[in-house]
Amino acid sequence: MTIQSHINALRETVPSGVRLVAVSKFHPAEMIREAYDAGLRIFGESRVQELIVKKDQLPGDIEWHFIGNLQRNKVKQIAPFISLIHSLDNERLMLEIEKQGAANGRIIPCLLQIHIAEEETKSGFSSDECRRFLEEGKWKACPHVRIAGVMGMATFTDDENQVRKEFRQLKSLFDEFKTGFFRHDTTFKEISMGMTGDYQVAIEEGSTMIRIGTLIFGDR
Ligand SMILES: *Cc1c(COP(=O)(O)O)cnc(C)c1O
Numbered sequence: 001m002t003i004q005s006h007i008n009a010l011r012e013t014v015p016s017g018v019r020l021v022a023v024s025k026f027h028p029a030e031m032i033r034e035a036y037d038a039g040l041r042i043f044g045e046s047r048v049q050e051l052i053v054k055k056d057q058l059p060g061d062i063e064w065h066f067i068g069n070l071q072r073n074k075v076k077q078i079a080p081f082i083s084l085i086h087s088l089d090n091e092r093l094m095l096e097i098e099k100q101g102a103a104n105g106r107i108i109p110c111l112l113q114i115h116i117a118e119e120e121t122k123s124g125f126s127s128d129e130c131r132r133f134l135e136e137g138k139w140k141a142c143p144h145v146r147i148a149g150v151m152g153m154a155t156f157t158d159d160e161n162q163v164r165k166e167f168r169q170l171k172s173l174f175d176e177f178k179t180g181f182f183r184h185d186t187t188f189k190e191i192s193m194g195m196t197g198d199y200q201v202a203i204e205e206g207s208t209m210i211r212i213g214t215l216i217f218g219d220r
Pocket residue numbers: 023025046067068153195196197211212213214215
């Protein structure tokens with residue numbers, strides 16, 4: 001029962017206000033089942049096809065989160081059931097989520113993914129892009145998309161100060177958006193930050209949701 005013992009050890013270090021997303025990408029359904037039996041109910045996947053296949057093999061009360069780069073043409077497949085999309089980072093993707101949310105009679109919660117790391121990557125808004133996106137206000141005309149907070153990934157480095165600085169940046173952006181755009185919206189409340197290597201720093205800096213793969217399931 002190594003998965004169970006990893007989960008128990010992890011639980012000791014995670015305060016009750018912080019939700020744990022078990023990142024199960026690349027691991028088989030049997031391993032997810034073990035984590036489920038240990039009490040976990042939120043699982044994160046980064047590929048649509050893989051998610052669809054696993055979902056059918058596992059209990060219906062699992063809350064599935066999508067944490068990877070999401071192509072517009074795949075939104076349709078997850079729209080009927082996805083609990084949270086962590087990776088909203090452009091307007092066209094939002095419009096597609098709106099369309100598929102409407103088609104399914106659902107309001108789909110999404111996080112604004114912000115690029116906070118030094119590493120070059122295609123995914124995530126820059127802080128300025130995200131400000132502009134919110135100022136433009138097209139999201140207000142998307143009743144089937146609920147913007148529930150922000151998500152970010154820190155630079156992959158041993159330099160804790162660097163990581164802390166980036167998480168602080170994300171937290172302060174969250175505060176700015178909360179005040180500026182979501183002051184009266186109680187559903188804008190999530191800061192998804194922290195993975196196996198940096199979740200403790202993330203929690204210290206205000207994370208409400210950590211995304212843990214390796215520490216629970218081992219190497220991918
Ligand atoms: C894979 C992944 C994780 C989990 O990473 P670990 O280091 O294995 O905990 C978290 N967030 C995102 C976006 C990922 O792609």
